[in-house]
Amino acid sequence: NLARAKVHIPLTLLTNVALRKMHEDPGCVKLKKGLVLNDPKMIVMDTSVGFPLESTITADVFFEAQSNFLKLLELIADDIVVNRFIGHRTFCMSRDEYTSNFSAVLKFDIETRRRFFNTGIFLDPDTYRERWSEVKIDARLDRDRGGNAGGRFAPYPSRKPDAPPGGAGPSNDGKPFRRGKGDTSTDNLLCVICGRTGHKSSGCTHTQTCKGTIPVCMSQDNKIVLKATKEIVCISYNLGRCPARHGPEILHVCSQCGSAAHG
Numbered sequence: 001n002l003a004r005a006k007v008h009i010p011l012t013l014l015t016n017v018a019l020r021k022m023h024e025d026p027g028c029v030k031l032k033k034g035l036v037l038n039d040p041k042m043i044v045m046d047t048s049v050g051f052p053l054e055s056t057i058t059a060d061v062f063f064e065a066q067s068n069f070l071k072l073l074e075l076i077a078d079d080i081v082v083n084r085f086i087g088h089r090t091f092c093m094s095r096d097e098y099t100s101n102f103s104a105v106l107k108f109d110i111e112t113r114r115r116f117f118n119t120g121i122f123l124d125p126d127t128y129r130e131r132w133s134e135v136k137i138d139a140r141l142d143r144d145r146g147g148n149a150g151g152r153f154a155p156y157p158s159r160k161p162d163a164p165p166g167g168a169g170p171s172n173d174g175k176p177f178r179r180g181k182g183d184t185s186t187d188n189l190l191c192v193i194c195g196r197t198g199h200k201s202s203g204c205t206h207t208q209t210c211k212g213t214i215p216v217c218m219s220q221d222n223k224i225v226l227k228a229t230k231e232i233v234c235i236s237y238n239l240g241r242c243p244a245r246h247g248p249e250i251l252h253v254c255s256q257c258g259s260a261a262h263g
């Protein structure tokens with residue numbers, strides 16, 4: 001029902017180990033209402049508890065999890081969609097980076113699958129390869145500057161950040177978030193979609209915000225947009241530092257709840 005509800009399914013739920021765990025211990029599956037934006041009363045699996053983060057998937061189980069993902073997709077999607085994802089898996093696994101810089105491949109895969117479940121669309125072939133090139137460069141830059149300390153993978157683009165480096169937390173100046181200073185650790189990067197630190201918005205895989213509510217925004221084309229209307233949300237406003245030099249088409253609303261009352 002996660003897939004039918006158009007909720008992103010982390011690959012860590014689709015490994016053979018995870019599927020066996022759910023079969024042998026059904027109690028590990030936590031169900032919850034309020035995770036589906038278009039139908040808050042729908043009960044679906046809460047993927048944020050009980051299983052590892054998707055960013056921990058390794059190259060040796062990627063094919064296994066992808067194969068199970070395709071089997072699931074065959075139950076809910078037409079042949080065109082299934083074949084597109086078969087081609088996507090082949091593309092990912094045929095990259096040189098699959099062995100030399102797997103984090104780039106995983107980042108691109110997560111972004112591609114999340115985009116489909118959020119919007120129902122695929123990038124056209126040229127844009128798809130262009131985006132892969134951008135992700136590959138970003139991942140290499142992150143690795144070269146030691147951004148993924150401790151072996152953790154943080155799937156986000158580095159050239160157009162959603163939040164600047166530094167500790168971040170709830171703001172007390174009326175804006176949704178505040179930027180910290182002086183700390184460039186990945187652990188202190190802020191996701192303005194879910195409100196958690198440790199990743200940027202383009203790499204967010206959480207189905208709930210830090211307050212337990214449904215995320216109202218998503219990352220699309222290096223912007224934060226409202227899921228319901230695809231209107232662009234001002235990132236700087238959510239970090240408490242917008243000079244308001246843009247037009248009214250970029251909204252000053254909270255990227256966690258969609259409210260304009262924070263201003």
